Amino acid sequence: MFQGLRFTRPENSGQYEPLREEVRAFLKAERDAGTYRPTGEFGGGFSFDFSKKLGDRGWIGMTWPKQYGGQDRSFAERYVVSEEMLAAGAPVRAHWTADRQSGPLLLRYGTEEQKKDILPRICKGEVCFCIGLSEPNSGSDLFSVQTKAVRTDEGWRINGQKIWTSNAHRAHYMVALLRTSPPSEDNRRFGLTQFLVDMKTPGITVRPIINITGQHDFNDVFFDDVLLPHEAAMGEVDQAWKQASAELAYERSGPERFLSTYLLLEELVRCHEGTNDARVNEGIGRLVAQLWTLRQMSLSVAGMLQAGETPTIEASLVKDIGTNFEKHVPEVARLLRPPRTAQDRARFESVLALATALAPALTIRGGTQEILRGIIARGLGLR
Amino acid sequence: MSPGTNTEMRTILIDQASRLLADHTGKAMIDDVENGTWPEDLWRELETAGLTRAAVAENHDGAGADFGDALALVRLAGRYAAPVPLAETLIAGWLLSRSGIVPPAGPLSFATGLKTAPLTLKRTGATWSASGTLYDIPWGRRAGAVIATGDDGTNGTDGHRLVILPQTVFTVRENANIAGEPRDTIVLENAPLAEDAVRSMPGDPTGDLGGDALLTLGALSRAVLIAGALEHVLEMSVAYALDREQFGRPIAKFQAIQQELAVLAGETAAAGAAADAAIEAVENGRGAFQIAAAKIRSGEAASQGTAIAHQVHGAMGFTYEHPLHHLTRRLWAWRDEFGTDADWAIRLGALAAGEGGDGLWPLITAS
Numbered sequence: 148m149f150q151g152l153r154f155t156r157p158e159n160s161g162q163y164e165p166l167r168e169e170v171r172a173f174l175k176a177e178r179d180a181g182t183y184r185p186t187g188e189f190g191g192g193f194s195f196d197f198s199k200k201l202g203d204r205g206w207i208g209m210t211w212p213k214q215y216g217g218q219d220r221s222f223a224e225r226y227v228v229s230e231e232m233l234a235a236g237a238p239v240r241a242h243w244t245a246d247r248q249s250g251p252l253l254l255r256y257g258t259e260e261q262k263k264d265i266l267p268r269i270c271k272g273e274v275c276f277c278i279g280l281s282e283p284n285s286g287s288d289l290f291s292v293q294t295k296a297v298r299t300d301e302g303w304r305i306n307g308q309k310i311w312t313s314n315a316h317r318a319h320y321m322v323a324l325l326r327t328s329p330p331s332e333d334n335r336r337f338g339l340t341q342f343l344v345d346m347k348t349p350g351i352t353v354r355p356i357i358n359i360t361g362q363h364d365f366n367d368v369f370f371d372d373v374l375l376p377h378e379a380a381m382g383e384v385d386q387a388w389k390q391a392s393a394e395l396a397y398e399r400s401g402p403e404r405f406l407s408t409y410l411l412l413e414e415l416v417r418c419h420e421g422t423n424d425a426r427v428n429e430g431i432g433r434l435v436a437q438l439w440t441l442r443q444m445s446l447s448v449a450g451m452l453q454a455g456e457t458p459t460i461e462a463s464l465v466k467d468i469g470t471n472f473e474k475h476v477p478e479v480a481r482l483l484r485p486p487r488t489a490q491d492r493a494r495f496e497s498v499l500a501l502a503t504a505l506a507p508a509l510t511i512r513g514g515t516q517e518i519l520r521g522i523i524a525r526g527l528g529l530r
Numbered sequence: 531m532s533p534g535t536n537t538e539m540r541t542i543l544i545d546q547a548s549r550l551l552a553d554h555t556g557k558a559m560i561d562d563v564e565n566g567t568w569p570e571d572l573w574r575e576l577e578t579a580g581l582t583r584a585a586v587a588e589n590h591d592g593a594g595a596d597f598g599d600a601l602a603l604v605r606l607a608g609r610y611a612a613p614v615p616l617a618e619t620l621i622a623g624w625l626l627s628r629s630g631i632v633p634p635a636g637p638l639s640f641a642t643g644l645k646t647a648p649l650t651l652k653r654t655g656a657t658w659s660a661s662g663t664l665y666d667i668p669w670g671r672r673a674g675a676v677i678a679t680g681d682d683g684t685n686g687t688d689g690h691r692l693v694i695l696p697q698t699v700f701t702v703r704e705n706a707n708i709a710g711e712p713r714d715t716i717v718l719e720n721a722p723l724a725e726d727a728v729r730s731m732p733g734d735p736t737g738d739l740g741g742d743a744l745l746t747l748g749a750l751s752r753a754v755l756i757a758g759a760l761e762h763v764l765e766m767s768v769a770y771a772l773d774r775e776q777f778g779r780p781i782a783k784f785q786a787i788q789q790e791l792a793v794l795a796g797e798t799a800a801a802g803a804a805a806d807a808a809i810e811a812v813e814n815g816r817g818a819f820q821i822a823a824a825k826i827r828s829g830e831a832a833s834q835g836t837a838i839a840h841q842v843h844g845a846m847g848f849t850y851e852h853p854l855h856h857l858t859r860r861l862w863a864w865r866d867e868f869g870t871d872a873d874w875a876i877r878l879g880a881l882a883a884g885e886g887g888d889g890l891w892p893l894i895t896a897s
Contacts (some may be wrong), residue, residue: 149768151761152795154803156810167895234891409891417887425876432879433871436826439819439894440804447803461799468796517785523795524788527768 149528154461157446163227170231173204177237185236187410187501189364189508192238193317195272201232201239202272207246211254216267222453226446230402236410240314245269247401248394249276249322252341256382256390261343265320279309279323279344279368286311287518289324290336290388294370296325296380303342303380305350305373311512315353315366318346328385336388341381348373360504398513400448400462405441405469407509408476411502412438414495418485430483434476441469460526467519470509477502540599543584547603550575551610557853563613564710568672573614573637582616583633585624590632592623600624601754601809608758608864611856613711615639615669617751622677625743626694629732634694636674639667641716642745644869648681649693649718651728658723660693663715666867670714671702679742680728690742692729699723707867709859746821748868750808753824755864756832757805759857760798763839766854767791770843787842794838797831804828811897819897822878829871832861 177183177200183192201207209225211217232239250269253262268274285291294307305325315321321344328338344351350373355363382390412434419427445465451458480499485492510516524530536544554572563569576582585600586592600620607616615637622638641664649662664670664678680693699721707713732743768791771782781787808824811817836858840847847854865871885893 149765151765152799152802154799154806156806230895413887413890416883416885416890419883420886422883423880428877428879428883429872429875430879431882432822432875432877433826433830435878435882435890435894436804436823436875437830439823439897440800440807440827442894443807444799444803460795464796464799467792468800517789520789520792521785523792527764527791527795529768529771529782529788529791 149526152461152464153451153458154444154447155451157443157450158223160223160227160446163224166224167227167231170206170228171235174231174235174237178235183236183238185410187236187408187498187505188362189240189407189505191232191236191240193240193314194238195241195275197238198241198272200272201242202270205270207242207272208250208266208270211250211266211270215254215262216270222449226402226449230406230442233402233406234409234413241275241317242269242272243403244278244314245274245276245320248278248398249320251397252322252381252390252394253343256341257343258378261378274320275314275318277312277314277318277321277346279312279315279321281311282308283310287515290330290339292324292326292339294323294325296327296340296342296375298327298377301374302377303375305342305344305370305375307370309368309370311356311365312353312368313365313512315346315368316355316363320344321346321368322381324387327380338385339387340384341387341390342375342379343381344373344375344379348375350374358508360501396448396452396457396459396462399466399519400445400452400458402442402445404466405438405445405472407470407473407505408502409438411476411480411498414498415480415483418492418495419483422485427483430479434472434479437472437475441465441472445469460523463519463522463526466514467516467523470516473509474506477506536602537599539595540602543581543593543595543599544602544606546579547576547581547606550579550581551606551612555610555612557856560611560613560853560856569614572612576614576616582619582637583623585620586627586633590627592627592633597624597813598809601750601805604751604754605758605805608755608860609762611709611759611762611860615672617755618668618673621747621751625732625747626677629692629729631694631729634675634696637669637672638675638677639669639673640677640744640748641665641667641679642742642748642868644745644873646678648679648690651680651682651691651693652720653682656725658725658728659720660695660699660718660723661720663717665715666705666707666713667716669712670700670716671704671712673697676700676716677744679731679744682728690731692731693723694727694729695721695723696727707863709856709863711860711863745868746818749825749874750805750812750817750821752864752867753801753805753808753821753828756828756861757798757802759861759864760794760801760831760835763835763854763857763861764791764794764798766857767794767839767842770847774844774846781842790838790842794835794842797835797838801828801831801835816897819878819881819893822874822881823897825869825874826871826878829865829874832865833871836861 205218206228208217209220297304323342323344327340331337350371352369354367356365448462580593583592584595588594604617619638622640623633626633646664649660652659676695678693680691682689700716700718703715772780774781804824804827808820811820
């Protein structure tokens, strides 16, 4: 039965302002030094050099225990660093997935040896993770995954193919969802296990897939008789479906779900400094109100997660509304183009072009809008 | 105390108000009020329970609850489509009381400068007279007093005064919004006012976004009413979809309906989250940005939410007999009252553009 939606007010984040200022000062210095320039790519650019600088400052794996290289800091502090990086268009892709989900997964299900080996290197900004979920015949229907992991005396034998795997060509590790048993009669989600895959393992082939912007982001990944050690299986074998809920809530409700096209909004405002046109102001005002509201909702979910709750519907709502907001930004911006003479028009056009072309992916990646709405509908008691 | 975190006081107020509103706001009763009946019983019960003066100081004959408590009651008024000036009375009472003025007894209402020029004030010895026309005054015909802005003729807005108009000094031309809620025109012609009916303008408790305190707080009240009404609309729509069968099964089982209701849930959540954040900002002595944003976002949610709710309810929801319209027609009215989402977006956009590209993100994180 539907119990109503709950977005409790997040704690006052005023106490983290010194951290926020520190991050902003760092980012400004990096931009001034020409280390990076925001382009509007997904999650910023990819740079191990940059990730290592963040690692030096203790801004990766912030919430993890110190014994594994973390800082034992709060999720609220991690949120501050994350949103500042995204809003500034910083090149954070190299460590983003590891920091957000693979590291926490290892903390929970990894062996002591894996944790000691990998987590400190993630924290230093040296390690990139990718996530192997989709397959040619398993997109939204994730539980139909067929790439097999067979237990043998030497370890797990993997055969099959993953697709749409972002960063596979640069990643050191993959967390792969693989079939270890057939689904059971009463539970089609049974029989899948998460594996820690070292991408250097023989038998793995990565082939690029170029997206509509001309960029190489995602890939085909082929597994041809790949042998993984026994301890590569993470958590309970066949029970991966039970393990995901908190991680998924983090993945769905974070600032990356509404800031992907923030740079374009910023450029729109920059181009119209001093314009003071009612039509422009209305367009900007609506986007600002929508963005501000999303941030309140996202902070609220982060607070509930920190308090040990699992706000599944609320997290899904943030992603659904957030990604649709991201798609909406270029639609508004294109109609409010500044005049040709405006100083930053060339930059505005390039950011707009990229946002427009990236927009279709925003409501597909990480769970389509339709799947998310199905999850919300289940939470409403409709199915 | 922040919204969503209930103190004992707030829990008691919410329980009391929920019970009263649930008992007194049936379909027939709201129909009757729309046809001109004043719901004497409901109002008396609300007054007796101290709910109408919840956020008035105890030494001003109030319950001494805080702003967040009062707005929690406004949200309930939205949820139940309560056909009484509860939101207006609560907010006017809070504003007067915190300005050191004992709020007049009875239902209160207020006028904003949005569609209305300030009243013209003339001083004659120890007394004043006021002239002018005020439009769209919620429940003007029933208000024991209406709070408005007057201009005493001195320097521009420096001459603006808060004027407390007892019902004896004005004539009322009855009018109503799309939901049939009284939105009256009030006319004053050299209306005599006692000296203490004209006060200095209280500072806008929320900072300044080019509006006055009455406009800003009125906008917040509408955002909160919308949040409350949408919650109820979502519950009704979910319940209807589970109940209504077509093609041999409840329409809730169709993905098309599920997807629509998921969007309605999102809009409901967004309106609620924005309203809560705006209330919290006012409690912290801010709110100009947040109220503007909440009015915009709740207005958008009202537009999209009502469309989905009606689509899901089909022809049944289009009948006068079905109670859905008591909420949806209010949502259509409230999104336009005290400034439409477009009006506030123009203001907020100007504010954001004023900060410039580099100032935008700091503005959002600080608000």
